[in-house]
Amino acid sequence: TSPPPLIALLRAGARTTAAAHVAWASLVPLGSLCVDATAGLGGDTVELARLAGPGGAVISIDTDAAALEATAAAVDAERRRGVALAPVTAVSGCHSRLDAILAEHGGGRAPALVSFNLGFLPGEANAPRREATATQPATTVAALRAAAVALAPGGAISVASYVGHNGGETEAEAAAAALGALPAGEWTVVEARLLNRPSAPRLTLAWRKG
Numbered sequence: 098t099s100p101p102p103l104i105a106l107l108r109a110g111a112r113t114t115a116a117a118h119v120a121w122a123s124l125v126p127l128g129s130l131c132v133d134a135t136a137g138l139g140g141d142t143v144e145l146a147r148l149a150g151p152g153g154a155v156i157s158i159d160t161d162a163a164a165l166e167a168t169a170a171a172v173d174a175e176r177r178r179g180v181a182l183a184p185v186t187a188v189s190g191c192h193s194r195l196d197a198i199l200a201e202h203g204g205g206r207a208p209a210l211v212s213f214n215l216g217f218l219p220g221e222a223n224a225p226r227r228e229a230t231a232t233q234p235a236t237t238v239a240a241l242r243a244a245a246v247a248l249a250p251g252g253a254i255s256v257a258s259y260v261g262h263n264g265g266e267t268e269a270e271a272a273a274a275a276l277g278a279l280p281a282g283e284w285t286v287v288e289a290r291l292l293n294r295p296s297a298p299r300l301t302l303a304w305r306k307g
Contacts, residue, residue, distance in 0.1 A: 113298035128152035129209035134192040139171030146182035153183035192240035207249035234271040251307025
């Protein structure tokens with residue numbers, strides 16, 4: 098049997114993406130609309146598409162063409178393995194335009210989950226472009242605020258923040274402050290971090306009460 102969610106989160110440890118995926122399993126209903134606001138290498142897009150299922154939909158956003166190509170390849174690989182996935186719409190652009198992107202591609206639906214994986218595209222091949230492709234506090238905060246407005250009741254915002262690189266701590270604190278300012282009567286906001294590993298990534302989840 099699967100371990101309880103809290104135990105699964107503890108076992109995920111510093112693997113913040115794995116911890117986020119554990120949480121999403123309880124937050125993404127079949128047939129829902131989800132948004133991956135930072136496509137990256139496609140792992141989050143694939144997981145959201147798996148959870149939403151063929152009757153759902155995923156919008157995957159990135160400013161970097163290489164990220165969108167990697168995400169398309171990851172989705173195609175899962176489909177070839179026979180995994181049932183939601184249709185994925187790739188959008189080239191900044192996540193700060195989330196409201197406009199949802200208006201164009203959301204089909205009038207409110208998303209059940211909007212995920213953010215802050216930082217830069219990983220991998221040695223992408224190292225020379227890290228500074229140019231890294232997420233930035235101002236656009237991230239704008240996207241978080243747009244997500245909070247657009248989200249369906251009972252939906253959630255998920256933010257994985259990487260603090261070990263230049264500017265990462267600043268962006269993590271800006272994201273936490275934006276979500277922490279949401280009204281307590283309407284939202285529950287939690288942050289998971291490893292206190293004995295201060296440079297490890299952090300996971301922040303904001304749940305809109307339904």
